[in-house]
Amino acid sequence: MEINSTLINWYLQHKRDLPWRNTKNPYKIWLSEVILQQTRVQQGLPYFEKFIKNYPTVTDLATAEEQEILNDWQGLGYYSRARNMHTTAKLVVEHFNGKFPSSFTELLKLKGIGEYTAAAIASFAFNEQVAVVDGNVYRVLSRLFDIELPIDSGQGKVEFKNLAKECLGKEPAAIFNQAIMEFGALFCVPKNPDCSSCIFQNSCLALANKTVDQRPVKAKKTKVTDRYLLYTIALDKGKIQIEKRNSGEIWEGLFQFPLNEFQTEVEWQKAIRTDAIFVSERFKHILSHQRLHVYFQVTNEKHHEDNKFIVISPNDFHHYPIPRLIEKFWEKHQQVLNQ
DSSP states (O other), X not given: OOOHHHHHHHHHHHOXXXXXXXXXXHHHHHHHHHHHTTSOHHHHHHXXXXXXXXXXXXXXXXXXXXXXXXXXXXXXXXXXXXXXXXXXXXXXXXXXXXXXXXXXXXXXXXXXXXXXXXXXXXXXXXXXXXXXXXXXXXXXXXXXXXXXXXXXXXXHHHHHHHHHHHHHTTSOHHHHXXXXXXXXXXXXXXXXXXXXXXXXXXXXXXXXXXXXXXXXXXXXXOOOEEEEEEEEEEOBTTBEEXXXXXXXXXXXTOEEOOEEEESSHHHHHHTSOTTOSEEOOOEEEEOSSEEEEEEEEEEOOOOOOOTTEEEEOGGGGGGXXXXXXXXXXXXXXXXXXXX
């Protein structure tokens, strides 16, 4: 099966004009890869532009305050990416004099950089002949060769990595890597790909075997846990309290209103105050392993006397990085706190 030249020809005709494709700067390439993890290009592009503007170099990013970075990351989700990104920037500045290592092997030593990101930087910025394997690559290869081996198994990861390397051939890795990822993102999409007009319609084994919608295979199923959260916003002399979430929790380092969590929906519903001046509609927020059910209630009562809480004006709330869930509430109901 002639994959290499076919994909590259397709790519040269259909590729999107994206800013990180017009540079060899490893910092910009790395930044784009971090932002685009589990994020669509359309959503990630404004964040990439914001970070390049606010932190033009890796040194600017390394010396910034974490709260400032989390604020700029707000709404993108998976905040551990931002914290790891900050840590990596500091390592590059402190141990590599502000210059990214130029090899796949050395890049892997940096926190927050896994095999995919290391391969992307090494091939795009430094022309190293190394194949990338991301979700798009898994999908394209599993369909082209009709591979039933789970992509999340140890054996599967090795086989797909070797297959991607084999398909790379002797062409420059950068262009082939971009081509196969772009093909997966734009054409060989997860659901309902247009196989009848595919460039591989005569050679794709999954199409021939009618298994396109079954590829790729995953062995592990994600178990989703339900959590019941109640945020209480106490209005005391026109001020509210917020707190910073602890390390090791979801949304580590972000700010929230005082929170109570309940084991069952019945306990959660009973905890809503009958004297609350406002109770929000029920919010539902889906994370990778958790399904959050949330109410926000506003009360007229004195604040907790606890050093973990910060007392602020509602008008200053936008200065603090918050989870997207709380941002949704704030966008819809902040006027309740300004009456």
